Amino acid sequence: MKHYDEILIGSGPAAYKMSNLLAQTDHQVLVIEGFEFGGTCPNYGCEPKIFLEGAVRNVLQSQQLVGKGISKPATLDWQQLMQTKLERFNPWPAETKENIAKTHDVESGYAEFVDDHTVKVNGNSYQADHIIIATGQTPNILNIPGKDELHTSFDVLSLKKLPQKITFIGAGFVSLELATLVAAAGAEVTVIMHSDRVLRGFPKEESSVLVKAMQDRGIRFMFKTNTQSLLAGDDELVLETDQGSVKTNYVVDATGRHPNIERLHLERTNIQYDRNGILVDDHLKTTVDGVYAIGDVVSRHEPKLTPVAEFEGQYLFNYLTGNTQDTIKYPTIGRAAFTYPVVAMAGVNPDNVVDNHSYQIKKVPLKYGSLYAGQNDQLSHLTLVFKNQQLVGVSAVGEHAADDVNNFLPVIGLKITGKEYRQAVMAIYPALADKVGGEL
Missing domain, CATH: 3.30.390.30 (FAD/NAD-linked reductase, C-terminal dimerisation domain)
Incomplete structure (x- = not known):
């Protein structure tokens, strides 16, 4: 059984940060990735989203200036925009894997724990002085009749043809940002949520201003509404709720994300976790010596954002290499919903x-x-x-x-x-x- 100094399970922002730092040492490192190399952010998250938002913002700004110096607003060509996005981002997983493989060993596959200190992937078992779990989160899928018809943000960010009617379930970052994008491209958008407000965790006044602006652009909001089922018709879908039916062509489950831990088989270990992720101490150590967790898979109060994940990657590198013994102290963290x-x-x-x-x-x-x-x-x-x-x-x-x-x-x-x-x-x-x- 091969032994490493560090095993990184995952290659998203937190792990990629550590990987790059460890590349500057003589440590023997194994990086295991079962999803896309680079993780969610550069492939199906913040990077492609903000790329698309650049064109969308210009379109919406031009609409806002009609009669104030602009006579004809810009229009969005979704297919052209998506093709441009795919050309930019499709190579990223392979390029990320290639970059990591220049200095570290790489395994493409889902890692699982055999015991507290042994992981297995592709039939191969490995141990290390330090095992770092950085598997991130994955979108929720509601357990309702017709759930096979539900899509996630991953699908929307690679959607080559824009459906006429799109419905989002949920009213957090992902839902409102994607709703802004597709509505600007001409889709009829409905946002459904079980609560009475959007973007919980942000101030209510600012969130209300956003909702009013989106409503003025034709986006429909259904508050205090619970989704019950999704039925496929001849040429459309019917989303049943406790406030009536919604006819649509495409439904996005944006009800949140959950930690990517199912495939790890943590039940074979003494690693503790809750519904929000893996439990760690103030050195990011799990309940097993030698095993750590960083990034969105961690159960913590700080927002699950890319800069926070990278900060943890930097901290853990410093801690494991003896550059600090201090506990992790998070800086003031800014966050934003890139809506309009x-x-x-x-x-x-x-x-x-x-x-x-x-x-x-x-x-x-x-x-x-x-x-x-x-x-x-x-x-x-x-x-x-x-x-x-x-x-x-x-x-x-x-x-x-x-x-x-x-x-x-x-x-x-x-x-x-x-x-x-x-x-x-x-x-x-x-x-x-x-x-x-x-x-x-």
Whole structure:
């Protein structure tokens, strides 16, 4: 049985980060991947999604400016856009595998644990000083009659021909971002959710602004609705809910994701996990010595995002190579839904402290600035949360919300005051400087 210094199970952002760092050492490393090399993000997640969003945003911006300087809005050619996307992203798994194989051994197949310290893949058993589980998450599939007709975000991001009517079940990041894309391309879109609001975890006000904007573009929302079954008709599908039937051509299950652990056979080990993923300590070690977990497969409070996964990969490399003995400490994390408008936030959510007198909440409309007025952006605004005059939270909705929140991250993360910020930074006008002014 071959023994390695490290075995990486998975090759997504967390594992790929570690793989690249370990390539700079003399460690013997095995990388095992049963899905696409590179994981979800570069193949069926954030990378292709943001690539498509580039064209979609320009189309929606042009529509917003009709009568304000643009006489004819742009239109989206979905087939052409998808072909461009496929040409760019289809080679990525093979290229990623090739890059890893330059410095590490590689196995294409699903790994399973034989015992606490032995994994098997393709009939071969291996052991290592450190086994790192980085298998990520996979989309949920509702257990309803007709579930075989359900599609996931993976399917949508490779959809060569756009159906006329598309229905999304769920109202999180994935659902609303994909709904924005296909609606801009001309599909009739319905979003169904069992709750009374979208993007739970983001401030309610910004989420409501987004829903209104999407509704104004013709996207239908069905709140407090439970999906019951999906029936195939002659030329369409019928989605039955407790609020009536929805006739559609394509249904996307966007009800969330779950940790990719089923194939690992953790029941053969003492590795503990819950519904959110594998349990780890503050060194990312599982309940078995020598076995660690990083990335979206980990059960943790921090958002399951690519930068967080890469941060964990960097930390665990430093810890396993003796460069740190400190426990992992996460930085201030920004997150955004790349809808139209974009919704973004970092730090304290204003909804959680609205009745707490220790915090002060300040709302800053942005529509009056020349940059926003010139884009006919009437929706954009910032919400700033202060505690003892220190900025501790920011949220935004608008075309530039992700950048707006990013601009405030150093103030929150470094815990500098507004005075210190203004003394150290003079931002470009009329972009950030016009937004911030004397608000900090």
